[in-house]
Amino acid sequence: MKLIINADDFGLTSLVTYGIFDCMKNGIVTSTTQMMNTKATLQASEIVRGNPKLKVGLHLNISLGKPLTNCSSLVEDGHFIKPKNLKTDDLYDEQEIYCEIKAQYDKFLELNKRKPTHLDSHLYVHQVFEKVKRQVIRLSEEENIPVREQENKFYQEIYFERRFRVLEDETFNEVKAKFIRLINENKDKEIVEIMVHPGYIDDDILNSSSYSNPRLIEAAVLLDKDVREYIINNGIELISYLDVEKKQDGRY
Numbered sequence: 001m002k003l004i005i006n007a008d009d010f011g012l013t014s015l016v017t018y019g020i021f022d023c024m025k026n027g028i029v030t031s032t033t034q035m036m037n038t039k040a041t042l043q044a045s046e047i048v049r050g051n052p053k054l055k056v057g058l059h060l061n062i063s064l065g066k067p068l069t070n071c072s073s074l075v076e077d078g079h080f081i082k083p084k085n086l087k088t089d090d091l092y093d094e095q096e097i098y099c100e101i102k103a104q105y106d107k108f109l110e111l112n113k114r115k116p117t118h119l120d121s122h123l124y125v126h127q128v129f130e131k132v133k134r135q136v137i138r139l140s141e142e143e144n145i146p147v148r149e150q151e152n153k154f155y156q157e158i159y160f161e162r163r164f165r166v167l168e169d170e171t172f173n174e175v176k177a178k179f180i181r182l183i184n185e186n187k188d189k190e191i192v193e194i195m196v197h198p199g200y201i202d203d204d205i206l207n208s209s210s211y212s213n214p215r216l217i218e219a220a221v222l223l224d225k226d227v228r229e230y231i232i233n234n235g236i237e238l239i240s241y242l243d244v245e246k247k248q249d250g251r252y
Contacts (some may be wrong), residue, residue, distance in 0.1 A: 001183075001186070001187050001188075001189060001190070001191075001192065001235075001236050001237070002190065002191045002192070002236075002237045002238075002239045002243070003030075003183065003191075003192055003193075003194065003231070003236050003237065003238055003239065004030055004031060004158070004191070004192070004193040004194070004238075004239055004240060004241060005028055005029050005030050005031070005193075005194050005196060005222070005238065006029070006030070006031045006032065006033060006057070006120070006148075006193055006194070006195055006196065007020040007023060007024070007029045007031070007032040007033075007196050007197065007198055007222075008032070008033055008059055008120065008122070008195060008196070008197055009033075009035060009059065009122075009197060009199070010032040010033060010034040010035065010044050010056065010059065011034045011035040011036070011038050011039075011040045011041040011043070011044035011045075011059075012035055012038050012039070012040060012199075012205065012208075012209075013038070013039055013040050013199075013202055013204035013205045013208070014039070014040045014043055014202055014204065015199060015200035015201060015202040015204075015205065016040070016199030016200065016202075016205055016215065017040045017043055017044050017047070017199075018199075018200055019198050019199035019200035019215065019216075019219050020032050020198055020199060021047055021054075022200075022219070022223070023196075023198045023219055023222045023223060024054060024055075026223055027198075027219075027222040027223040027224075027228075028222055028227060028228055028231060028238060029196065029198065029222055030055060030238050030239060030240045031055035031056065031057060031117060031118075031240040031241060032054075032055070032056055032057070033056070033057040033058060033059035033116075033118075033119075033120050034048070034056055034057070034058060034059055034108065034112075034116075035059045035061050035064075035122065036058070036061065036068065036104040036107045036108060036111075037061055037064075037065045037066060037067065037068060037104070038061070038064070038065060039204055041111070042111070045111035045112050048111075048112045048114075049112060049113060052114075055117050055240035055241070055242060056112065056116060056117060057116040057117045057118040057119060057120060057145075057241060058104065058105060058108050058116035058118075058119050058120075059120055059121065059122055060101045060104055060105075060119060060120070060121040060122065060125075060126065060136060061080070061104065061121070061122040062074050062080050062097065062100055062101070062121075062122075062125055062132070063080050063081075063082055063083055063121075063122045063123040063125050064079075064080055064082070064122055064123070064208075065079060065080060066078060066079055066080070067080065067100050068100060068103040068104060068107065069096070069099050069100045069103045071093070071096035071097075071099065071100045072093075072096070073091055073092050073093040073096050074091075074092060074093075074096055074097065074100060082123065083123050083124070083125050083128050083129070084123075086129075088129075089128075089129035089130065089131045089132065092129065092131050092132070094131050094134065094135055097131060097132055097135040098135040098138060098139065101135060101136060101139055102139060105139060105143065115143065115145065116145060117145065117146075117240055117241040117242050118140075118145055118146040118147065118148065118241035119136055119139065119140050119145060119146070119147045119148065120147070120148035121136065121148075124162075126147070126148075126150070127148070127149055133150065136150070137150055137152050140152050140154075141153045141154065145241075146158070146241050146244055148160060148193065148195075149193075153247075154246050154247060155244060155246060155247065156247060158191050158192070158193050158244065159186065159189050159191065159192045159193070160192075160193050160195070161182055161186060161192055161193065161194045161195065162195050163182060164178065164179055164182055164194055164195065164196055164218075165197075165211075165214070166214030166217050166218060170217070172217055172220055172221070175217050175218070175221050176221045176224060176226070176227060179194075179221050179222075179227060180227065180230055182194065183230070183231070183234075183236065187234070187236075191239070191244065196218055196222060197211060197214075197215055197218055198215055198218040198219035198222050199215035199216070199218075199219060200215070200216065200219065201213060201215065201216060
């Protein structure tokens with residue numbers, strides 16, 4: 001089994017960013033995905049430029065904060081609309097979606113001086129809405145990179161495990177056992193991506209996200225020596241999207 005452990009929300013806030021970086025340096029997180037319109041975007045890029053071996057993808061965001069482009073169909077009062085507040089993607093103009101995510105891609109290149117390893121999206125928006133999915137795949141094929149939980153011209157779909165989340169009143173030991181159980185349940189698959197949200201806590205995350213203190217527990221699990229030993233002892237290979245092979249024929 002090959003396992004990608006990807007930390008979403010790199011650049012969301014200062015201490016979330018540092019927490020993710022710690023879990024990559026000292027834990028088992030193999031990659032992260034960076035946001036381009038959040039408070040710690042520039043800080044995250046300083047880390048990326050200073051650590052050329054860090055595996056960093058792009059966390060496309062049309063769900064939180066302000067856009068980089070003029071995209072009236074994606075916003076309300078100047079801010080992106082959360083997916084949970086939309087029943088469908090009927091309001092979205094597809095060309096505006098493409099222009100916004102391409103602007104975020106271009107900003108990633110400008111700030112980080114390299115291509116992202118892969119694409120995913122904040123709050124699952126490309127997995128929820130068909131219009132967004134089409135435009136994210138379009139961008140991925142133009143740039144020849146993989147997309148979370150999607151097949152494109154160059155890459156097969158990789159199994160996506162989204163169930164790792166700290167529930168209310170769960171203890172560290174319960175969350176640690178859950179993480180190991182999820183790995184074990186997927187051990188017969190060739191490649192699996194587990195999505196994680198580690199981080200340290202600051203006022204910014206407490207004021208902007210309902211998922212704040214649980215990030216500390218996730219970080220503790222991903223830094224835990226027993227979890228690392230379980231992975232080693234079970235012959236699991238930790239990889240990133242850079243290690244995923246392209247299709248042989250480059251076709252669907």
